[in-house]
Amino acid sequence: MRAMLLEQIGQPLQLRELPVPPPGPGEVRVRVLACGVCRTDLHVVDGELPEAPLPIIPGHEIVGRVDALGEGVTGFEPGQRVGIPWLGHTCGTCSYCQHAEENLCDAPQFTGYTRPGGYAEYVVADARFAFALGEEGDPVALAPLLCAGLIGWRSLVKVGDGKRLGLYGFGAAAHIVMQVARWQGRDVYAFSRPGDVAAQDFARSLGAVWAGDSGELPPVPLDAAIIYAPAGELVPAALRALRKGGRVVCAGIHMSDIPSFPYDILWQEREVVSVANLTRQDGLEFFPVAAQVGIHTETHAYPLEQANQALDDLRHGRFQGAAVLVP
Secondary structure (H helix, E strand, O other), rough: OOEEEOOOOOOOOEEOOOOOOOOOEEEEEEEEEEEEEEHHHHHHHHOOOOOOOOEOOOOEEEEHHHHHHHHOOOOOOOEEEEEOOOOOEEEOOOOOOOOOOHHHHOOOOOEOOOEEOOOOOEEEEEEOOEEEOOOOOOOOHHHHHHHHHHHHHHHHOOOOOOEEEEEOOOOOHHHHHHHHHHOOOOOEEEEEOOHHHHHHHHHOOOOOOOOEEEEOOOOOOEEEEEOOOOOHHHHHHHHOOEEEEEEEOOOOOOOOOOOOOHHHHHHOOOOEEEOOOOHHHHHHHHHHHHHHHHOOHHHEEEEEHHHHHHHHHOOOOOOOOOOEEEE
């Protein structure tokens, strides 16, 4: 099979011909139809996530068809369409797994980071962490839902029921979350890189009541804010935009250092919390909602061998929405 392989941190991925992997006990082999390109993939490639076992195939927003079943697998059939997310395996025995917090598992595996991912023609997944997707929808359009959508959903649940919601970093996750938030009846305020008029116009086209630079204050205090951009300086910026008792949710897996800030902007029971990974329950909750909302993902398809170009375009903000690789 063809696969894009990270062989050295900070270097371009290499197109390699590799054996098609066999599924082990409890696993399914999936023929990849589409794999989204996530900012977390950039963190893996750049070495910002520790101890990636090299070489590794990145990619964790995978839509494909079951190609083979490992020993003991039930509930799936060859040819069935499935999605494979970031969380690829948990131990099932630690205290977090035992208390419905598998996203905090002490011994997890992550697709495209600590186990092979979807920048390839085939991928092997733990069957317990594959979602049945049905036949509705284009694979390219569905791929971003497997991480940008799921993490977006988890972060949206985390903010509570506040009506005025700020979104910092208007990329793949934010453009999905905005559609859900608007469907829920919230007012969304979008924040982009300074001067990124295209992102602000994109946000307005999706229903933002206001869009501006990340350093600006919105016209009204926010009930909550979600930060998707990996920029620590946005934490104090978002706190300044909140009402008393408001909450900032940091939704990325990696963020630059948060600068010091005056206690005054945290006081009055404002909160800063983080979202870590996802759970299978998030998928069970989110995918029916996504179908009800009729989420439209803005996607830009690249052939598999152009993975480096897709990553570079993502890094430099050359498109709105999400990039997706098609083998």
